[in-house]
Amino acid sequence: MLAKNNRGRWLAFALGLGGATAVGILVARRAKRAISHIGPVTATVTINKPQQEVYAFFRDFSRLPEFMDYLESVEVTGERSSKWTVKVPVIGSVSWEADITEDQPGHSIAWQSRPGSRVQTRGVVRFQKTPGRDMTEVRVEIQLGVAGLEPTAALARFLATPEAKGDMRRFKQVMETGEVLRSDASAHKKPHPAQPSRDARPAPPVFIPNPPVAIKGAMGVANSKPTVDKKLDAHEEIA
Amino acid sequence: MRANVWMGKQKVEVQHVPDPEILNARDAIVRITATSICGSDLHLYNGFMPGMQKGDILGHEFMGEVMEVGRGVKNLKPGDRVVVPFCISCGNCEQCQLGMFSCCENSNPTGFIPEKLMGHATCGCFGYSHLTGGFAGGQAEYVRVPFADFCPLKVDKALSDHQVLFLSDILPTAYMGAEFCEINPRKVVAVFGAGPVGQLAIASAKALGAERIIAVDRVPYRLKLAVEKAGATDVINFEEQPLQETLRDLTAGRGPDAIIECVGMEATGTGLQFAYDKLKQASKMAMDRPIAVRDAIMACRSGGTVSILGVYAGLVDKFPLGSLMNRGLTIRTGQCHVHRYMKPLLEKIMSGQLDPSFVVSHELNLDDAPKGYDMFMKKQDEVMKIILRS
Numbered sequence: 081m082l083a084k085n086n087r088g089r090w091l092a093f094a095l096g097l098g099g100a101t102a103v104g105i106l107v108a109r110r111a112k113r114a115i116s117h118i119g120p121v122t123a124t125v126t127i128n129k130p131q132q133e134v135y136a137f138f139r140d141f142s143r144l145p146e147f148m149d150y151l152e153s154v155e156v157t158g159e160r161s162s163k164w165t166v167k168v169p170v171i172g173s174v175s176w177e178a179d180i181t182e183d184q185p186g187h188s189i190a191w192q193s194r195p196g197s198r199v200q201t202r203g204v205v206r207f208q209k210t211p212g213r214d215m216t217e218v219r220v221e222i223q224l225g226v227a228g229l230e231p232t233a234a235l236a237r238f239l240a241t242p243e244a245k246g247d248m249r250r251f252k253q254v255m256e257t258g259e260v261l262r263s264d265a266s267a268h269k270k271p272h273p274a275q276p277s278r279d280a281r282p283a284p285p286v287f288i289p290n291p292p293v294a295i296k297g298a299m300g301v302a303n304s305k306p307t308v309d310k311k312l313d314a315h316e317e318i319a
Numbered sequence: 320m321r322a323n324v325w326m327g328k329q330k331v332e333v334q335h336v337p338d339p340e341i342l343n344a345r346d347a348i349v350r351i352t353a354t355s356i357c358g359s360d361l362h363l364y365n366g367f368m369p370g371m372q373k374g375d376i377l378g379h380e381f382m383g384e385v386m387e388v389g390r391g392v393k394n395l396k397p398g399d400r401v402v403v404p405f406c407i408s409c410g411n412c413e414q415c416q417l418g419m420f421s422c423c424e425n426s427n428p429t430g431f432i433p434e435k436l437m438g439h440a441t442c443g444c445f446g447y448s449h450l451t452g453g454f455a456g457g458q459a460e461y462v463r464v465p466f467a468d469f470c471p472l473k474v475d476k477a478l479s480d481h482q483v484l485f486l487s488d489i490l491p492t493a494y495m496g497a498e499f500c501e502i503n504p505r506k507v508v509a510v511f512g513a514g515p516v517g518q519l520a521i522a523s524a525k526a527l528g529a530e531r532i533i534a535v536d537r538v539p540y541r542l543k544l545a546v547e548k549a550g551a552t553d554v555i556n557f558e559e560q561p562l563q564e565t566l567r568d569l570t571a572g573r574g575p576d577a578i579i580e581c582v583g584m585e586a587t588g589t590g591l592q593f594a595y596d597k598l599k600q601a602s603k604m605a606m607d608r609p610i611a612v613r614d615a616i617m618a619c620r621s622g623g624t625v626s627i628l629g630v631y632a633g634l635v636d637k638f639p640l641g642s643l644m645n646r647g648l649t650i651r652t653g654q655c656h657v658h659r660y661m662k663p664l665l666e667k668i669m670s671g672q673l674d675p676s677f678v679v680s681h682e683l684n685l686d687d688a689p690k691g692y693d694m695f696m697k698k699q700d701e702v703m704k705i706i707l708r709s
Contacts, residue, residue: 128413215413242431253425256411258391261465262342263443265372265453266428273374274446274453275322276339276463287344287391292410292469 120221121240125248127216127255134216134255135186135207146284147250147260150243162191166199174199200224218251220244258288321709322376322459323688328366329696331377331689339455339463344391347467349401353480354381354457356691356705357488358514359583359630363448364692367584367606368632370432370450378458378707379405379445380488382480385471386461392468401471403464404657405488407443407454410469421654426466427452436633441654450632458688460709472661481676482668484706485519490675491660492628493519493581499626499651500577502527507570509533509618510551511611512581513541515678515704516628518549520579525550526673533569535562537587540701548677558589566618574620582611583629592637606633616643627652678704685709 127134137143141162145151152165152173160180165173176197182190182204190204203222210217224240250260260283265272267280324334339348357380362368382402385395395401407426408415414422423442427433430440433450443465446456455462464471474483493516500508508529510520513536524532530552534545537558545551555565566575587593588610596608615625616639625648643650667673680703683691691705 126413128411128416213413245431249428249430252412253409257345257409257425257466259343259345261409261425261428261443263428263452263465264339264376264455264463265449267342271372272453273324273372273376274449274455275324275374275376276337276455278337280340280342282341283343289391290411292415292466 120223121244122219122221123241123244123248124217124219125252126210127218127252129216129255130214131207131209131216132186134218135189137255138205138207138218138251139183139185139189141191143286146286147254148247149250164193164199176201218248220248254286254288256290258290259283259286320460321685322455323378323685323707325363325371325375325377326373329364329692331364331692333686333688336376336459339461341387341389342463343465344389345466345468346389347385347392347395347464347471348387349381349383349403349462349464349471350386351381351383351457351460351462351709352400353383353484354378354459354685354707355484356458356688356695356707358516358695359447360692361696362584362630362632364696365585367600368448368450368630369436369606370448372449372453375446375448375453376455376459377446378456378462379447380484381445381457381462382474382484382487383457383462385467388467394468395471395473399473400476402474402483402486402661403445403457403462403471404491404661405444405447406654406657407445407452407465408470408658409466418656418659420656420658422656429453444654458685458707460685470658472665474665478668479676481679481706482674483665485515485675485678485704486657486661486664486668488655488657489516489678489704490519490523490664490673491657492516492655493579494523494660494664495653495655496520496579496581496626496628497523497527497529500524500579500624502529502577504528504530506576507531507533507573507620509535509566509575509578509615510545510581511535511578511615512583512629513538513545513549513551513554514581517541517579517581518545518678518703519675520581520628521545521549521551522673522675524579526667533566533575535566538698541703544677544703562614563618570620574618575623576620577624577626578615578619579626579628580611580615581628584608584631586610586629588614595637605635607631607635609635609638613637613639616648619646619648621646622648624649624651626650628655679706681705683707 141154142156144154152167155163157163163177165175168174176193176199178191178193180191188206192202193200205220208217253261262283264274320338321333322336324332326332385397385399388395406421408420408423409425412424414424421442426443427440429449429452433441443452443454445454497520508524510517513534521532532551533553534551535555536542542554553569584607586608599605600608619625685707694702
């Protein structure tokens with residue numbers, strides 16, 4: 081039941097984006113109205129990696145499609161410029177160019193699509209150290225500009241929020257486990273039962289080896305001595 | 320391959336489905352040599368667990384032989400004999416580093432579903448609905464195991480399947496429940512529910528030093544096994560004896576110092592309360608019948624511990640919060656952090672301190688899984704734990 085909603089949302093997102101783009105082009109051509117930016121789509125996540133490392137990964141925009149599902153590609157065209165391509169059902173691909181407007185290494189990156197682009201977007205991502213631990217709190221804000229049509233814009237925002245949350249979940253997976261995790265269900269864009277299938281999408285081919293912490297309970301052969309025989313204290317600081 | 324597939328309420332079928340393939344670098348494909356039907360599978364079978372889809376492969380307690388590994392798995396090779404924890408854990412996130420493996424933050428790709436129902440995502444689990452990731456389960460010929468460089472435990476071929484299979488779920492679950500109670504010989508422990516987890520909770524409580532263990536159930540053969548094999552000293556059949564009074568009697572008015580609840584969302588009770596919960600659940604106004612938890616809170620000695628191992632999904636009412644608060648009870652609960660317990664418990668099995676194999680009552684072919692579910696649900700033929708082999 082819940083998964084159906086998700087399909088609906090995805091479809092609606094695709095249609096919304098496609099429709100919004102089409103309408104946007106029309107309106108922009110006819111009225112040459114100023115693009116109005118609607119409120120940001122926000123998403124946050126905590127990543128178990130140092131701030132600098134998380135920043136550096138995000139700063140290379142060409143890697144964003146590894147965890148942002150709807151992005152086909154981001155081509156880095158210059159020190160601060162990039163070309164973004166999105167897959168849109170029915171229409172095909174839509175591209176636009178964006179520039180980095182602010183770059184504070186380790187702390188934040190802001191970008192904005194060039195004036196006159198078919199898709200108007202603006203985003204900022206901030207990185208902050210988690211209190212007491214060397215983890216990173218990531219906060220991303222994305223604005224979707226759709227040529228002056230308020231209801232469509234509101235729709236885009238409503239539809240894009242879950243996508244942005246999913247992006248952050250996958251970003252965390254890539255940074256921590258080395259890749260985006262697929263389940264038998266999530267290997268399909270449409271709802272799929274939890275069973276293998278021949279048309280499952282494998283994870284993006286990139287894999288960053290990141291050995292799991294040596295947790296004392298599990299690994300090893302039967303005859304070796306367990307390294308921990310007491311219960312782990314959940315509140316113990318990890319050295 | 321053949322797999323036992325959920326097709327709706329009280330309907331499972333063994334179907335031919337595609338073989339699993341490596342989808343992630345840290346995957347392994349395991350040929351299942353033994354799997355079992357868990358009491359918590361009955362919640363799925365009976366349609367009480369949300370987030371199921373027709374075609375979901377069931378099964379979360381299994382062991383087998385590694386057939387193939389992804390390029391990120393260096394510690395396993397084809398031919399290794401492994402037991403696989405039911406909860407999928409990455410070993411990289413902060414929760415895993417803290418040993419809270421069933422709270423893994425990376426293993427549930429459909430985490431947005433439990434986020435809505437429970438506030439935050441749960442970990443991924445094999446064969447346990449789309450709330451826990453939508454991973455195919457182990458009641459099949461083969462299974463794909465994510466994070467195979469971290470989760471599976473290699474086991475020696477000298478140990479029998481019956482001895483080690485339950486390291487996958489029910490033995491660590493039961494042991495964790497007993498450990499929550501900080502048992503010492505002075506403490507009287509009651510175990511609610513004498514199914515497979517309850518039996519092993521009794522055995523774990525005994526291994527941890529409890530001298531007095533009271534088993535509570537309504538099925539006579541289960542209570543008999545609790546005394547004969549698990550180590551219970553007293554039994555209460557709550558359909559024949561009033562539960563609260565009998566527990567008070569057995570403890571001279573104090574109440575048990577700790578209660579391990581091994582029942583879950585489909586609890587049976589007596590009287591009006593049971594009728595109320597049944598009606599509420601049947602009319603979809605509630606997902607759970609929290610009878611055993613309510614009873615445990617009311618029965619537990621002031622200052623004692625209630626350890627909740629039964630599976631629950633949603634919101635409950637008529638919860639004795641006043642009793643819990645005013646009498647200073649401690650509630651400990653959680654899906655088992657299996658990885659934390661596998662190796663230490665394997666040691667205990669090897670040294671003979673614990674032998675969980677006494678809970679096995681039946682061995683069936685995988686093709687007979689539907690029969691097994693029916694039998695387990697109806698408690699026929701003195702069924703306790705059913706092993707499936709393909």
